[in-house]
Amino acid sequence: MTDSVHDLRARQPRFSGLEAGHRACQGCGEALGARLVTEAAGPDVILANATGCLEVFSTAWPQSAWRVPWIHSVFANAAAVASGVESALKAQGRRTKVIAQGGDGGTFDIGFQALSGMLERMHNVLYVCYDNEAYMNTGIQRSSSTPHAARTTTSPPGRERMGKRHLKKDLLSIIAAHHIPYAASASVAYPQDLRRKVRRAMEIEGPTFLLVHSPCPLGWGHDGSHTIAIARLAVQSGLFPLVELERGEVASVMPVRKAVPVADYLKGQGRFAHLFVEGDPRAREEREHLQALADYNIERYGLAGEGTDPYDTDGADTVRRGGSARI
Ligand SMILES: Cc1ncc(C[n+]2csc(CCOP(=O)(O)OP(=O)(O)O)c2C)c(N)n1
């Protein structure tokens, strides 16, 4: 039975914590991700924001695009600020949920110790990392989340090297080692799945973590209108697997039914343009390296096969792989 327009309207989120009128670039994955997160989280939240693009484009004083209580923190301590807010709310007997958020620089790198402490102390906070794979706000410097071989202003390709030398840090595995109740990866290309994961995290009493793949047209070198297509290719190639972890164990995955070649994902982005230079043998080598990483993800998480919808059906296309039923 198909849904009527009224049914579809009724299922639309009613509230967004991030309003239009902010100053993000056109097609910014981070702005879209934050809108989806706050839509799913609803109005009864307090946000603690690490500095970075999201903070800067949403809060140009004296204006703010946030419709929920929102607190600035420095680059390193969003998780520590959120921990404090959560403790104060608990002391007051209030059940408002706290969300900490930051970019990959603020999460994988400089804010990592605060995040690890927050998870270890079991604060009732959802931490969301908008992963655009570099320090965008300050001019596209590489972070430990930048993929291998990507061009950034601090990992320029040239005679000596083909973009970033090192691998993208496997943050989700490090988060898993904290054995928190729930952690997941999501993508702005799969909004229903993303919202479902936020709602799930919001229901859990304890620390939860969400890694949101968020293309940055400026830093990745693609047209703003291609943000969703590019984010989708990251998932469908296996390079950015969408998984859910319960107490550190893989509980469900978004299947990759017919993996697309990694080259399809890379070639739409200026940050990988040097990997398509004719006659440079290193270009092919690096493409093969990235393909091997995607193949490894598909194998490791059992992404191949199953699933009902390659796009987005409110999480119906995730496949249960195990994990504890109790969260
Ligand atoms: C201790 C410290 N070092 C450097 C900075 C400058 N700084 C502000 S935001 C930022 C980069 C943010 O990158 P990321 O967290 O990835 O967020 P994005 O801008 O990419 O969304 C840097 C280096 C700072 N504010 N504090």
Ligand code: SF4
């Ligand atoms: S630089 Fe990138 S992350 Fe920052 S506002 Fe622009 S698109 Fe968004």
